[in-house]
Amino acid sequence: MPKGLIVYFSQGGTTARVAEAIAAGMRATEWQSTSCNMNDKQPPGLDGYDLLGIGTPTYYYHAPFKVMDYVNSLPPLKGLPTFVFVLHGTYIGDTGNDIRRLLSRKGARAAGYFHSYGADFYLPYLKEGYLFSPDHPTAEELTKAERFGREAAGRIGRQDYTGAKRDPPPAAIYRLERFLTNRQLANHIYSRLFRVDDKKCTSCGLCIEQCPTGNIVEGKKGSPTFGRKCLLCLNCEMLCPEEAIISPASWPLFRPFMIYNVRHASRDPSIEHVRVKHSQGRTQRL
Ligand SMILES: Cc1cc2nc3c(=O)[nH]c(=O)nc-3n(C[C@H](O)[C@H](O)[C@H](O)COP(=O)(O)O)c2cc1C
Ligand code: SF4
Ligand code: SF4
Structure with missing residues (x-):
């Protein structure tokens, strides 16, 4: 029985749900899938x-x-069939393009590309009162993901698949935002500038537990200390029940981007949204 490996990163669970749907599709064609x-x-x-x-x-x-x-x-992939799937709350930008380009450079053979909306818990949007793509991936998107898994598995051994088209490049304003959140700035500047209000922090450890890179450790006084491998996921700040963490995402530098993005996405009929209130680590629909 042929074997497939699906490796993904998921914080909010939407990418995980799509991964499971794709795996179910593969299993339906008698593949084993991990x-x-x-x-x-x-x-x-x-x-x-x-x-x-x-x-x-x-x-x-x-x-x-x-x-x-x-x-x-990854080592040189020597023609290994690979597929890529991407979740996005608003605009996908170069996410799929970058990974597919890199896989191709490693010698992989393209076996498919899938993308879907996923509920967007990006903290600055939540604080502004917007949750984009709530309830995504929908049942219909998951059914499409399952079909994608079946089709991708069915393509193995066929040489006639030439690969899906690249996504269009993001608009200039998104490219600028992308530049401002690059790895060098994240590691060498922003990482140093997370602040914890010691008067509010109760040393509950939630931010340490939930950081996806192990970037937060307990400091001398029990409050968290930040390292240099931050993804700027803002999970720590979003989950803190005491609102004790202030990240660079709250800087005025990022405010114009956030305002533009919220206005643009909330007026785009192809993107759903609901109004929410985020406080003390919880997001509630209004
Ligand atoms: C820090 C952060 C940045 C994000 N940036 C974008 C973005 O640039 N474009 C977009 O469409 N969605 C963006 N999103 C939304 C996520 O891509 C989307 O919600 C996805 O479904 C989350 O996957 P997960 O639930 O598996 O973690 C962002 C989310 C977070 C937390
Ligand atoms: S989640 Fe908030 S209160 Fe808990 S340790 Fe982290 S900063 Fe302190
Ligand atoms: S923003 Fe994300 S990666 Fe960075 S310290 Fe907070 S939880 Fe960890």
Whole structure:
């Protein structure tokens, strides 16, 4: 029985749900399929696998650094069939393009590309009162993901698949935002500038537990200390029940982008949204 490996990164669970739907589609064509969320454990090596699927959310119009690091760490792929799937709350940008380009450079053979909307818990939007793409992926999107899994598995061994078209490049304003959230700035500048209000922090440990890169450790006084491997996912700030963390995402520098993005996406009829209130680590629909 041929074996497929699906490696993905998921914080909010939407990429995980699509991964499971794709895996179910593959199993329906008598493939064996193993899934691994790199947020929970180290992905296994590729030995013995006939297909590799890579799944990711979109962060700032590209893939999170952690996903790019995984793809970069892969050995030469020597024609291994690979597919890519991407979740996005608003605009996908270059997320799929970057991963597919890198896989192609590693010698992979394209076996498919899938993308879907996913509920967008990007903190600055929540604070502004907007949750984009709530309730996504929908049942219909999951059915499409399952079909995609069946089709991708069915393509293995066929040489006539030339690959899906690239996504259009993001508009200039998104490219600028992407530049401002690049890895060098994140690691060397923003990482140093997360602040914790010691008067509010109760040392509950939630931010430490929920950081996907282990970037937060307990400091001398019990309050968290930040390292240099931040993804700017803002999970720590979003979940803190005491609102004790203030990240650089709250800086005035990012405010014009946030206002533009919220206005643009909330007026785009192809993107759903609901109004919400985010406080003390919880998001409630209004
Ligand atoms: C820090 C952060 C940045 C994001 N940036 C984008 C973006 O640039 N474009 C977009 O369409 N969605 C963006 N999103 C939304 C996620 O890509 C989307 O909600 C995805 O479904 C989350 O996947 P998960 O639930 O598996 O974590 C962002 C979300 C977060 C947390
Ligand atoms: S989640 Fe908030 S209150 Fe809990 S340790 Fe982190 S900063 Fe402190
Ligand atoms: S934003 Fe917070 S939770 Fe996310 S990687 Fe950085 S330190 Fe960790």
